[in-house]
Amino acid sequence: MAALSGLLVLTACTASELSYSEDPSDYRNEVRMLQQRLDDDPSDAAALRDLGAIYMQTRRPNRAYDTLKRSYAHVPNDPKTLFYLGMASESVGRENAALELFSQYDAVPESSRYRSLMEGRYEWIVRQQARTEIRGLMTREATIADREVSPRILAVLPFNYRGVSDQYEPLGRGLAEMMIADLANVRELRVVERVRLQAILREVEFGQSDYVDRRSAPRVGRLLGAGRLAGGSFRVTQERDIRMDMVVLELNADSTPSVPAKTGALADLFSMQKDLVLALLDAINVSLTDAERAAISPVPTESLDAFLAFSRGLLEEDRDNFSAAAQHYREATTIDPGFSIAAERATQAEALSTAGGTAQNALSAAAEPMQSASALIQQRLNNMGRGYLGAEDLAEGIERTPAEEADGAGSTLLPLPPDPPVRPDP
Template sequence: MRVIGPIVVLMGLASACAQTVRAPAPSPADTTALEARRARSANDPDRLLDIGTAFYRAKAYTRARDVFAAVLALRPGSFRAAVQLGLANEGLGDQNAALDAYRRAQRMKASGQERRDLERRLVELTRARLAAEARRAVAEERTLAATPTVPNTIAVLPWSYFGANADLKPLETGLAYLVVTDLSKVSRLTLLERERVQALAEELKLVGAGRVEPATAARSGHLLRAARVVQGAIRETTRDALRLDANVVSTQTAQIEASGSADDRLAQLFTMEKTIVFGLLDRMGVVLSPAERRAIAERPTADLQAFLAFSRGLEAEDRGDFSEAARLFRQAVSRDPAFRPASDRADRNTDLSAAGQVTTGELLSAVQQPVTVSPPSVGDVAGTPGSVLAAGLQGVAPSSASRLLGPVVGLPPILRSRLAEALNQDDASKLGLLGVILVIIPRP
């Protein structure tokens, strides 16, 4: 057996008592120095990440955005760069660009906790964006009224319940969800996302207001730039029976283009909903392919109580009460284990609830990684021959490190200065080396 020359791995620590190495937030005056470091590190994604973070902490968001974009060009799979690009865009007030960056990060490799934190931030930002868009649409209503709508787009408003049974009121949200789901299976139609329509309905105070007149639908269509709007009403006819009425209103003319009705026992709710949807499509002149017809005919569940729990879960989700939403979706799954939308939403809301509210600062901390330093090779370190492969030691107490790594040794001046530069430390004399590891690689 031969022994190949020993490999020496240096573990550097920036401070004897520090648990995490992070660059201090620079003042705006320091951005010139950061730009110089950026120019020297143009092809080093690790150093650029730290430089971009420094720009972000200095509130130089435009520079931070550009640096993180450069990192992604060098390393397209960098979760940390994608998330921090989103944070920089949030700092610039560009919510759409931030959402794009966060969605890009969702497709990248990350830990479970990082994914939960990102998902919670994405949900919070989406809710804020939709609410802001709704407020802006109402403020610019005169302009939007003269703006052409997008052809073949449909918005489905929350339904209105007229009855005394509070247990059935969540159907306002649940039936809107079913209609959106069914109409989205028609290739020639474009459905606006339910959450966006919900945000406008809340801004206009339509939720629970019992407003089903065509003029209200047409106004909502202009604000959403949807060509058509579907609105519906739920009425109790007897104790165990319902009547469903729905209209498709043209945004341009405020006229009803199609209408549909169905009444039956409450237990036949899903059959009534399918009757409404097929009737509306037929009266709109939409010819369905056999595949589209089969897809619309599918039912997510046949259990009415499971669907009522699901509808209450949607309401809780809309309020941002993710813990309650998860409980209600799990309740729906307990009644119908095959209820896939309920199962998916239960998992998602459980994760959102576990993550808690995630601020931009907390998200930044969540994706921060230890600083990695790659110093140049040297012949000897404290008398030990070999190559320096090097990385930064993070989060290890000095006493523990000494036990793990052996005797404390000194750090050569050339490595001390390079490590100080990488860690953004002004006083290189404060840096030390905890020890060395000899890795012996035998060859048969």
């Protein structure tokens, strides 16, 4: 009754709105036609795909998985098949298989709606797996106390802000992100992925400034497998000058590399950030090839306002506020259209906003419009044997609604719920 009442409200609002449904009975005619096509041609990949998609939308993942595997065997590069088979794989506990399917999003044409859905689901699963990994390691910390950590693996933590004006605080994440991107060009190092880094920032309960503290660094290093941790702090003065201090800890060494502080005008932030990267590499005795130095040199943007917007996007993304993050990234690209990293992050955040979260959220985003709301109500009434829906029916409301059995074999009418019990007066 509630679902049908909702459709009545939808119809009353506007006849042009489209309706989506998880009720198997609403797909009966479509399923019948698809099954007829498969009777005629069991290798009809499109029919198998669409039938599997219906099974997923109506919460029958095992049927969906079996049906979509058959479609995939015939056409392994169809975007809709890849998305729905990925969703079905995830729902039946085959998360790694789902990840492999979703990872093919970059081969899907940009014009396809399934590219963004696949990218969002891929990024969401990667984040969840990283958090699960860190939680698992934390439960086994006693057994990994002697875990070998490599000095080649470096983790760059967000910079801690020590200024007064809150508007500059997000720069701590932006600076770390740019350093991670630069250091990824150095073959002698392996930089911890930002996703895994954020997972530990969520799970380990101590202040950000303690991540590169000698007392806590061994724990963080073991959890990340990193032999080196780099972090620091920055301060912006009222005169718009900036000072950046960096600390590097080596877990397998007694000494602490010394990285000179960088100070200057905030307007020179980007060149100072490059100087800080080079100073860090020099402090840990890593030599650069000419190609590596050239790869580090370019700045992603010369606009401080664009970089601030980008940094705010990173902050919101770390809070799982993907829609807000996308807005900040888009703001950055509006200020500086050449800020390509911000554009890439905007696309990713928009995909996460659409297809992240629960599987049902992603399926809801993928659902295609069935028909107009009024036609859907009429179909349901026909299924109930009610007939045409007139104006008097809208006024009276609907008292009953069909219930579909789990296997989709048919529907029965549910009785009205009993009246609530009468409680005696106190």
